[in-house]
Amino acid sequence: MKREFLLLIIILFLSKNILAKDDTIKKDTTKVPGWHSKALIGLNISQIALKNWSQGGDNSMTWISNFNGGIYYYSPGGWEFNNNLKLSYGRTKLGTQDFRTNDNELYLESVLSRHIGWTVDPFLSNNIRTSLTTGYSYSQNVPVAIAGFFDPAYVTQSFGFTYDKNKIFKTRLGVAAQETFDDQFRQYTNDTSISRDRTFKLDAGMESVTNTEFDIAENIKIQSSLRLFTRFESIDVWDVRWENGITGKVNSFLNMNFSYLLIYQKDQSLNTQMKEGLNVGFIYSFL
Secondary structure (H helix, E strand, O other): OHHHHHHHHHHHHHHHHHHHOOOOOOOOOOOOOEEEEEEEEEEEEEEEOOOOOOOOOOOEEEEEEEEEEEEEEEOOOOEEEEEEEEEEEEEEEEOOOOOEEEEEEEEEEEEEEEOOOOOOEEEEEEEEEEEOOOEEEOOOOOOEEEEEEOEOEEEEEEEEEEEOOOOOEEEEEEEEEEEEEOOOOHHHOOEOOOOEOOOEEEEEEEEEEEEEEEEEEOOEEEEEEEEEEEEOOEEEEEEEEEEEEEEEEOOOOEEEEEEEEEEEOOOOOOOOEEEEEEEEEEEEEOO
8 A cells, every 4th residue: 555655645645745835725717608528439459579689588569558538518607517437448468379358448427517616516416437348357357248348337426516617626525326237247236145136226425526636847747536435324334436536738749648547346346446556658738
């Protein structure tokens, strides 16, 4: 756990220094009424080829593709409708092994809010989290399928209040309902306490989502998102999804990116899950 705490300290330190430059709240005045959209496509490739190499080693190839896009609506009456979609998929191959999946996720979030003149505003949200395709565990000699598209899928609706008056920091908190769907991989919905076999589970609780995004230099951006969810029946147990990214822009189409994702979800694993990556690749904006 030392690495995630160190990363948290660095992000909080940088946030403090950025915010300290201006003690006043920087309101976002760029929300022009109407529909807006953005979309980014990224591709990162790493490849090593060896022949008659006396120092040892093996051929390798890794590629990771990602999509990050959104559609947004701002009305003169204070309504906001934000939709964001993240897709990531990657494969890797070492020597004579078959290609293996190293990234495989779909994340869709929609938030409807209304500015009412308060410090916080009411909102409704819905998010969907699932795999894009079949996911495998490679801990054994033969790959074992452990997940698939909408198998499982986590769908969460939330209602509460949001604070988004700051261009750097946004947060929301609400009462939530989370549905879990699965088909073949029923370990995510089965109730082991009563030995019940099922493909759907409903949890009521609370959800908190906090996002921060800022530039630490002209071409370096930090993004961080923390999602917390707890069930009323076990209020002391929290699902955690902490996603971080540092992007350095080399030019209009080339960038360097460091990503770190921490997940703790008891129905998936009793251990903390972590994924990190350092990539150099191409990025293209077409909206």
